[in-house]
Amino acid sequence: MELVRSTNLSALLVLLSCFCLQFGSATDTITAAKFINDSETIISKGGDFKLGFFSPPNSTDRYVGIWYAEISVFxxxxxANRxxxxxxxxxxxxxxxxxxLVVLDGQQKVLWSSNLTNSVVNSSAQLLDSGNLVLQGNTTGTFLWESFQHPSDTFMENMKISTDVRTGKKVQLTSWKSPSDPSIGNFSAGIEVRNIPEIFIWNDSNTYWRSGPWNSKIFIGVPDMVSVYLDxxxxxxxxxxxxxxxxxxxxxxxxxxxxxxxxGNLQQTYFDTGxxxxxxxxxxLNSDCDVYGKCGAFGSCNSQNSPICSCIPGFEPKNREEWNRGNWTSGCVRRRPLQCERVNNGSDGGKKDGFLKLTMMKVPDLADWSSALEEKCRNQCLENCSCIAYAYDSGIGCMPWTRSLIDLQKFSSGGVDLYVRLAYSELDKKGNVKVIVTVTVIVGVIxxxxxxxxxxxCMANQKEKRKMRMLLFDTGEAYKKFSGEDNLEDNVNQVKLQELPLFxxxxxxxATNNFHQSNKLGQGGFGPVYRGKLSSGQEIAIKRLSRVSRQGQEEFMNEVVVISKLQHWNLVKLLGCCVEGEEKMLVYEYMPNKSLDAFLFDSIKPKxxxxxxxxxxxxxxxxxxxxxxRDSRLKIIHRDLKASNILLDEELNPKxxxxxxxxxxxGNEDQANTKRVVGTYGYMSPEYAMEGRFSEKSDVFSFGVLLLEIVSGRRNSSFYDDEQDMSLLxxxxxxxxxxxxxALTDPIIREPCFEMEILRCIRVGLLCVQEFAKDRPSVSIVISMLKSEIIDLPLPKQPAFTERHIAPNAGSCQPNLSTSKYSVNNVTVTMVQGR
Structure with a gap:
């Protein structure tokens, strides 16, 4: 009888053990009472990731790790215990x-610990669907420790790599020693902020690779970052x-x-289900040129050349014998001293130094930074004898160099223009009689x-003017068809040719040096925009219709018709246009500070x-x-109001x-409907994006998004929360x-004396982005609210698109991927059909 009772008890214990094991494998949480053994795992709530013990390939050692649960390749x-x-x-x-959180061996020895210094009662560890393992206290939502802050070799979506410029503390990746050994290897990768943020890979403590500076959109030393998948x-x-x-x-x-x-190679990998x-x-790292400082100081690397290293113009190898043997680490030295150096040494100064432009370059390491605009950047460098080169990027600003130019690379595409300071004699070395005779003959022929x-x-211009007059006056029917306006033909015919200058x-x-890349200000849906200077000295901005643009004659003529009759301090001024052959261009007043987004979403300029x-x-x-x-003779709905379409003049006034x-x-219309929905995702009102209906309230919605972006300093279309994808709204x-x-306010502007005014602006912004158009205020009421002429503001209702971003289902393909991905961006979409 005693034997039967003992047998039944054993069977019960086995069943309970199986039940507990099954329960343990189904949960996503570990507690002191609910731990896991080597044979057990936990899985995240959505089933994306698993946590448990594993052995690497060709190894019998056991480690605690996190891996993908639904991918067939382990x-x-x-x-943890690397x-x-x-x-x-x-x-x-x-x-x-x-x-x-600890890993124990069979003798209860601690092999790894989360190392919290303060003791916590009733803590638990949970595996999230992001792949983040978090240690939580008894207060819900409080993370005491998380694996995303202690990464191994993998950088995943929504994980944050960071560096504290005050303390030097970094969250960075560290490589495995080998595919069979996950212990900490020789390489690490993270952010380095000297003057401008960059990504670095280090081999022990030595720099192995760098990304080039961050310009608020891309790292300019990575030419592939112009493609969609890295945006x-x-x-x-x-x-x-x-x-x-x-x-x-x-x-x-x-x-x-x-x-x-x-x-030591940082690689983007994607799982190909096919x-x-x-x-x-x-x-x-794709070639030897990507290794940091391959060609030494003042040496430039080009993977298309053989040998790959050469001294930049005006410099020669420091050690010719080593250079010829393929050892380029000693770098190059200047052939002739600069004029300012000769003056400082008491000798004859000679002619002033100049700059040699090197195009499509990865800029050197150790750049300084200045807020000067491009022309001032050049002058500042020229006036400082210590400045040996400079570059300018609209997203960064002025980058001068006062130290040796190291880690230079010539790209086949992308990069920026680098201006290297040289002695005048290095810039003007041609001067023999044969050249003079040749030049004279060429000049005569020219x-x-x-x-x-x-x-x-002269003859063609007369023909083009007649053609332009016919184009302007004959566009009424085409524009009428596009707009759906019965009375628009009269408005079109009011645009007289003599009122709009033709260039x-x-x-x-x-004016643009034959539309040279160095004069390019940016790129939009219409095409590229260039900076130019007329013979009179007036600076202009030229919008040139791209041949591959989805926008064409309709948008071109639309802008001519609309803006040619508008005159307001806060609207950009159209100076004229050009129509010759297939070329269509609009000429505007030049805005030296470019667009609002270049300031607002930059890492430095918001200050x-x-x-x-x-x-x-x-x-x-x-x-x-x-x-x-309300106030113009023509009632106009803009339909594409966003930060990149707000230009700033020299005093930062908006246009x-x-x-x-x-x-x-x-005159009597309040709203219209279109089957051709155009605009920018993130700024579109819901009734317009979903049904094609637009009105003044559509622009009010876009203005509300813009207002919240200005106050928060954050871009609506790239706002991500730690745990879920959420818009700024x-x-x-x-x-x-x-x-x-x-908490929404940008810390840069968070001052007690402005708090009430800022909070009022946020409330006005929320009123502008309410889901239903009838609930949104008109622009005139918005202005009264902002000026505090209306003191008691209504309570806002829930905005549209508060749960997730509206992501475009169209875009460019990833060049290196078999399946396209799309990023959240600010591109104007012009070919979407309304429902």
Missing amino acids: TVVWV NNPLKNSSGILTISEVGN GFNLVPDNDGTFYLSFSFSNESFPTKFVLNAQ DDHWGIGWSA CIGICIYLLWR NLQELAS LLDWRRRFNIIEGVSRGLLYLH ISDFGLARIFG GFAWKMWNADNIV
Whole structure:
């Protein structure tokens, strides 16, 4: 009888053990009472990731790690006890008495710990669907420790790599020693902020690779970053001096990660479900030229040449014998001293130094930074004898160099222009009689050719003017068809040719140095925009219709018709146009500070926008919008109001630009409907994006998004929360409901004396982005609210699009991927059909 009772008890214990094991494998949480043994795992709530014990290929050592649960190829993304493996299957992962997450061996020896210094009661560890293992206290939502802050070799979506410029503390990747050994290898990767943030890979403590500076959109030393699949990066500073780098793609169908491999190469990998393997989309190191300082100081590397290293013009090898043997580490030295150096040494100064332009370059390391605009950047460098080179990027600003130029590389595409300071004699070395005779003959031939060309152009200009007059007057029917306006033909016919100056192609080509890349200001849906200077000295901006642009004659003529009759301080001024052959160009007044987004979403420039300037921009845009809706002779709906279409003059005053998508309303019209939805995702009102209905309230919605971006300093279309994808509107609404709207404010402008005015602006912004058009205020009421003429503001209702971004389902393909991904961006979409 005793034997039967004992047998039944044993069977019961076995059943209970099986039940507990099954329960343990189904949960996503570990506690002191609910630990896991070597044979057990936990899985995240959505089933994306698993946590448990594993052995690497060709190894019997046991490690605690996290891997993908639903991918057939076993792929580890994080390892706990990297340097202390278990030699058998006796390991346990549990919560210690003081609240730490620990890995224990069979003798209860701690092999790894989360190392919390303060003891925590009733803590638990949870595996999230992001792949992040978090240790939580008994207070819900409080993370005491997380694996994303202690990464291994893998950088995943929504993980943050960071560096604190004050303390030097870094969150960075560290490579495995080998594919069979996850212990910490020789290579690490992270952010380095000297003057401008960059990504670095280090071999021990030595620099092995660098990305080039961050310009608020891309790292300019990575030529492939112009493609769509890398546009998901986001690098932002906080008010404590910490810079955070993260990435996230709008298409989450294909797992994507960055891995620092054992050879020190940082690679983007994506899982190809068709071939059932991890493909490589991008690599940091593709040739010897990508290795840091391959050609030494003042040496330039070009992987297309043989040998790959050469001294930049004006310099020669420091050690000719080593250089000829293929050892380029000693670099190059200047052939002739600079004029300012000769003056300082007391010798004859001679002619002044100049700059030699090197195009499509990876800029050197150790750049300084200045807020000077491009022309001042050149002059500042020329006036400083220590300055030996400079470069200018619209997203960064002025980058001068006062130290040796190291890690230079010549790209076949991308890069920026680098201006290297040389002695005058190095810039003007040709001077023999044969050259003079040759030049004289060439000049004579050119003069004869110019005379013939001018005669032909004189005749052609008359023909083009007649053609332009017919084009302007005959566009009424085509524009009427596009607009759906019965009375628009009368408006079109009011645009007289003599009221809009015509520029000829030769004049604009000369003003832009034949549309040289160095004069390119940016790129939009219409095409590229160039900076130019007329023979009179007037600076202009030229918008040139691209042959591959989805926008064409309709948008071109739309902008001519709309903006030619508009005159307002807060609207950009159209100076004229050019129509010759297939060329169509619009000529505007030049705005030296470019667009608002270049300031607002930069890592450094937002400091130049204090609250007074931001409020001035908000008021200026609202006044311009009021003029379009109410005060101009033509009632105009802009339809593409966003930060990149707000230009800033030399005093940072705003001017609304880009009227290619604008619509003119009849006198009695309040709204219209279109089957051709145009605009920018993130700024479109819901009734317009979903149903094609637009009105003044559509522009008010866009203005509300813009207002919240100005106050928060964050871009609506690239706002990501740690745990979920949320728009800026969703975050603002969440903070409003939590009575913590101050959290939305950009720390740069967070001052007590402006708090009430800032909070009023946020509330006005929320009123503008309400889901239903009837609930939104008109622009005139918005202005009264901003000026506090209306004291008691209504309570806002829930905005549209608060849960997730509206991500475009169209875009460019990834060049290196078999399946396309798309990023959240600010591109104007012009070919979407309304429902």
